[in-house]
Amino acid sequence: MHVFVPFDASEPKTRLSSVLDRAERREFATVMLDSVVETIEASGHDAKVLATAPIDCEAAVTVDGRPLTPAVNDVLSDAPMPAGVVMADLPLLSVRSLERLFGAAGDVVIAPGVGGGTNALVVDHDEFRVDFHGVSYEDHREIAQQCGASLTTVDSFRLALDVDEPADLGEVLLHDTGQVADWLVEHGFEIDGSDGRMTVERP
Amino acid sequence: MHVFVPFDASEPKTRLSSVLDRAERREFATVMLDSVVETIEASGHDAKVLATAPIDCEAAVTVDGRPLTPAVNDVLSDAPMPAGVVMADLPLLSVRSLERLFGAAGDVVIAPGVGGGTNALVVDHDEFRVDFHGVSYEDHREIAQQCGASLTTVDSFRLALDVDEPADLGEVLLHDTGQVADWLVEHGFEIDGSDGRMTVERP
Numbered sequence: 316m317h318v319f320v321p322f323d324a325s326e327p328k329t330r331l332s333s334v335l336d337r338a339e340r341r342e343f344a345t346v347m348l349d350s351v352v353e354t355i356e357a358s359g360h361d362a363k364v365l366a367t368a369p370i371d372c373e374a375a376v377t378v379d380g381r382p383l384t385p386a387v388n389d390v391l392s393d394a395p396m397p398a399g400v401v402m403a404d405l406p407l408l409s410v411r412s413l414e415r416l417f418g419a420a421g422d423v424v425i426a427p428g429v430g431g432g433t434n435a436l437v438v439d440h441d442e443f444r445v446d447f448h449g450v451s452y453e454d455h456r457e458i459a460q461q462c463g464a465s466l467t468t469v470d471s472f473r474l475a476l477d478v479d480e481p482a483d484l485g486e487v488l489l490h491d492t493g494q495v496a497d498w499l500v501e502h503g504f505e506i507d508g509s510d511g512r513m514t515v516e517r518p
Numbered sequence: 519m520h521v522f523v524p525f526d527a528s529e530p531k532t533r534l535s536s537v538l539d540r541a542e543r544r545e546f547a548t549v550m551l552d553s554v555v556e557t558i559e560a561s562g563h564d565a566k567v568l569a570t571a572p573i574d575c576e577a578a579v580t581v582d583g584r585p586l587t588p589a590v591n592d593v594l595s596d597a598p599m600p601a602g603v604v605m606a607d608l609p610l611l612s613v614r615s616l617e618r619l620f621g622a623a624g625d626v627v628i629a630p631g632v633g634g635g636t637n638a639l640v641v642d643h644d645e646f647r648v649d650f651h652g653v654s655y656e657d658h659r660e661i662a663q664q665c666g667a668s669l670t671t672v673d674s675f676r677l678a679l680d681v682d683e684p685a686d687l688g689e690v691l692l693h694d695t696g697q698v699a700d701w702l703v704e705h706g707f708e709i710d711g712s713d714g715r716m717t718v719e720r721p
Contacts, residue, residue, distance in 0.1 A: 430689075431692055468693075470615055470675050489656060512634075
């Protein structure tokens with residue numbers, strides 16, 4: 316299956332600017348992208364990066380400077396069905412969680428993200444189109460209904476956890492055993508649970 | 519299997535005080551408890567509520583005013599193994615997610631919560647004891663290792679989502695189709711995704 320991985324190559328992860336400078340955010344975003352691409356390849360599928368600008372990456376890269384929604388709809392309309400879309404900021408992604416996503420029955424299979432987004436989906440329906448603005452899980456449910464496509468939701472915390480804010484880095488340090496957690500440790504991040512809640516600090 | 523459900527009957531869900539008054543928080547906590555108890559019973563197991571004070575509930579209730587950790591360890595040490603513990607504030611809990619928890623192999627099976635907590639676990643080992651303070655998923659991993667118990671983690675967003683803060687109510691409105699979401703709708707809550715992120719409002 317073709318699995319598209321959209322990637323913001325210009326100004327990624329701005330909500331991490333309180334803990335990472337601009338160069339670090341770009342490097343961290345690239346480490347997450349590489350991790351996602353490798354996991355997709357390890358699951359036996361073809362990762363195809365869809366970047367807003369040229370980048371250096373192990374996978375095939377298509378450059379499209381448009382916003383996420385038209386860029387993804389364009390590649391989906393040309394791809395053999397079923398086709399997948401997996402976000403580039405899912406450091407807890409595992410082969411097993413991808414197998415649950417790719418193996419689920421349904422014209423449209425969605426892994427919702429924390430906060431109402433859509434972190435990954437598989438489309439096997441000619442009329443379905445994505446719309447990533449706002450609470451996109453809700454929108455995708457409606458779009459599926461409007462075009463008569465059955466929709467299945469995959470229940471996975473590993474697929475639900477996208478990295479947007481500093482608190483998300485704690486989840487990576489706690490649950491990831493790969494290159495993304497390694498990068499955070501090398502850059503001085505550690506979990507602080509001393510006040511009863513998990514936060515990250517960079518002493 | 520005996521499945522214990524700890525419940526704070528005195529001052530539950532204080533972190534929701536910006537959107538719910540004290541009486542509403544108690545009522546909402548009870549609706550969530552009832553939902554968890556019913557889902558455990560529907561999965562074919564015996565829900566046993568462990569409350570800090572007497573409450574009115576469909577399930578058997580044991581009252582223990584001590585903190586969570588000693589109260590749970592006390593009932594676990596007396597219960598036939600395997601025994602389960604499921605938190606009372608998991609409105610997305612489903613029979614299917616519980617089946618994945620109860621059906622997983624391992625001396626200790628844990629469903630981590632968002633933020634590093636432990637939302638549900640199954641214990642089939644005489645020496646394992648819980649410790650719910652701080653980043654308890656990390657602590658439970660260490661305790662299992664210390665007593666030679668194998669540990670399995672269940673990857674489920676439905677088990678990971680506990681309700682602590684107002685943002686969590688959006689997840690309930692988006693993904694729950696039962697009594698907890700109904701209660702929120704009846705009390706005027708709705709999702710607002712107009713600025714691109716999901717928030718809840720009570721107009």
